[in-house]
Amino acid sequence: MQFQQFLTQNTQFSDDEITKMLSLCMEKEFKKGSLLVREGDKPLFSFFVEKGLLKQYTIDAKGKEHILLFAPENWFVSIRESEFFNLPSSYFIEAIEDTVVYLIKHQFLFELSLKEESFLRFNDRLLHNHILHLQKRITFMQSASAEDRYIEFINLYPDITYRVPQSMIASYLGIAPESLSRIRKELSDKKE
Amino acid sequence: MQFQQFLTQNTQFSDDEITKMLSLCMEKEFKKGSLLVREGDKPLFSFFVEKGLLKQYTIDAKGKEHILLFAPENWFVSIRESEFFNLPSSYFIEAIEDTVVYLIKHQFLFELSLKEESFLRFNDRLLHNHILHLQKRITFMQSASAEDRYIEFINLYPDITYRVPQSMIASYLGIAPESLSRIRKELSDKKE
DNA sequence: CGCCGAGTTGAACTGAATCAAGAAACGTGG
DNA sequence: CCACGTTTCTTGATTCAGTTCAACTCGGCG
Numbered sequence: 001m002q003f004q005q006f007l008t009q010n011t012q013f014s015d016d017e018i019t020k021m022l023s024l025c026m027e028k029e030f031k032k033g034s035l036l037v038r039e040g041d042k043p044l045f046s047f048f049v050e051k052g053l054l055k056q057y058t059i060d061a062k063g064k065e066h067i068l069l070f071a072p073e074n075w076f077v078s079i080r081e082s083e084f085f086n087l088p089s090s091y092f093i094e095a096i097e098d099t100v101v102y103l104i105k106h107q108f109l110f111e112l113s114l115k116e117e118s119f120l121r122f123n124d125r126l127l128h129n130h131i132l133h134l135q136k137r138i139t140f141m142q143s144a145s146a147e148d149r150y151i152e153f154i155n156l157y158p159d160i161t162y163r164v165p166q167s168m169i170a171s172y173l174g175i176a177p178e179s180l181s182r183i184r185k186e187l188s189d190k191k192e
Numbered sequence: 193m194q195f196q197q198f199l200t201q202n203t204q205f206s207d208d209e210i211t212k213m214l215s216l217c218m219e220k221e222f223k224k225g226s227l228l229v230r231e232g233d234k235p236l237f238s239f240f241v242e243k244g245l246l247k248q249y250t251i252d253a254k255g256k257e258h259i260l261l262f263a264p265e266n267w268f269v270s271i272r273e274s275e276f277f278n279l280p281s282s283y284f285i286e287a288i289e290d291t292v293v294y295l296i297k298h299q300f301l302f303e304l305s306l307k308e309e310s311f312l313r314f315n316d317r318l319l320h321n322h323i324l325h326l327q328k329r330i331t332f333m334q335s336a337s338a339e340d341r342y343i344e345f346i347n348l349y350p351d352i353t354y355r356v357p358q359s360m361i362a363s364y365l366g367i368a369p370e371s372l373s374r375i376r377k378e379l380s381d382k383k384e
Numbered sequence: 385c386g387c388c389g390a391g392t393t394g395a396a397c398t399g400a401a402t403c404a405a406g407a408a409a410c411g412t413g414g
Numbered sequence: 415c416c417a418c419g420t421t422t423c424t425t426g427a428t429t430c431a432g433t434t435c436a437a438c439t440c441g442g443c444g
Contacts, residue, residue, distance in 0.1 A: 058331055060335045064335065066331050066334040066335050068327055068330060080320045080327075084317055084320045084321075110316070113305075113316075114312065120306065124276070124305075127319045127320075128275070128276045128319075129276075130323060131319070131322060131323060132272050132273055134323065134326040134327065134330065135260055135272075135326065138260060138326065138329055138330060139250055141333045141334075142258040142333075142366035143250075143258050143366070
């Protein structure tokens with residue numbers, strides 16, 4: 001029921017209208033480790049995470065995984081190249097925990113924006129916020145050491161830090177798992 | 193007159209309507225080296241580059257410059273944290289060449305979206321495209337060597353490559369200018 | 385002509401990657 | 415609830431890409 005709550009809080013729609021909208025979406029559960037989207041797919045839906053945790057990632061030529069995004073509760077994940085440009089996904093989306101998502105047809109948010117100014121504004125904010133977030137991450141990768149990036153990560157996502165294996169955080173930060181292990185050791189040594 | 197052309201191509205508005213819109217914007221010229229936005233400012237406008245070249249960048253604690261974006265002709269640049277969240281800019285925007293821009297009030301694009309569905313769709317596409325672009329850059333910084341990132345840069349922006357000093361490309365890529373110099377040397381050695 | 389900023393080159397250094405081996409933690413089935 | 419196998423994390427030794435600092439070259443511009 002979280003998506004309902006989310007819409008109630010962020011739009012002016014009546015409860016009836018929201019119920020009608022939700023009937024157009026579908027709830028679905030994915031077991032830990034299962035794939036929601038594979039590279040090359042053209043998914044028809046975006047996802048709103050009700051419960052659980054997803055990761056969006058690519059696999060490079062050497063077979064290494066690079067995590068672009070963790071999506072915990074109340075996050076949207078979508079494959080924008082498919083949604084807007086009808087291109088095959090360059091990403092995988094996988095459930096890190098047992099996860100319940102709402103499947104949202106791509107048209108859905110767009111049509112909402114047309115009908116309702118407040119939603120257009122809200123949706124715009126989401127997008128801009130997302131861009132800000134990506135920009136910060138780029139600047140950080142340009143300028144900060146692996147240690148600083150890790151510290152930043154814990155501050156931004158204290159919750160995710162202990163929900164995912166350490167090696168995934170390393171992948172998100174763009175460093176080797178062994179390096180992260182050493183960084184953590186140094187940090188705990190400093191405290192004592 | 194490029195902004196006019198840009199609107200003609202990307203919306204269904206009549207020439208009259210476009211002329212009316214443009215009268216709400218202002219054209220302005222900035223000399224090479226001058227600042228359009230400073231860190232801490234809350235700019236009232238976004239920019240559409242008619243002619244010339246801008247860079248958007250931050251300066252870190254050690255005084256080092258990190259370039260987030262080059263904006264040549266037909267690009268938009270905006271400080272999203274000010275536009276949407278009324279926060280002071282964390283970026284500078286500076287003219288790398290003598291540059292002519294259209295100043296666009298923040299409300300402008302938003303109101304266009306309300307009035308005209310095709311523009312909403314177009315604007316959405318711009319935003320999503322931008323996000324895709326930032327995502328690719330992040331993945332690339334996670335996985336690719338300095339050399340590979342440079343090669344990618346030349347392919348993506350052959351034009352910009354020879355319009356800006358080499359040290360700025362290094363800053364964009366997140367590497368030291370000396371390193372870029374060496375990379376270029378290696379690449380030209382390989383060719384022979 | 386001489387200066388000045390941009391680029392190059394060299395040598396030493398360092399943060400992080402890699403490879404390899406072992407320790408801990410985890411969960412799954414008996 | 416224990417035992418086993420798997421996955422995750424740690425640790426060490428080595429290598430390497432990229433940084434730093436400093437000196438030098440080059441091309442343009444006043």
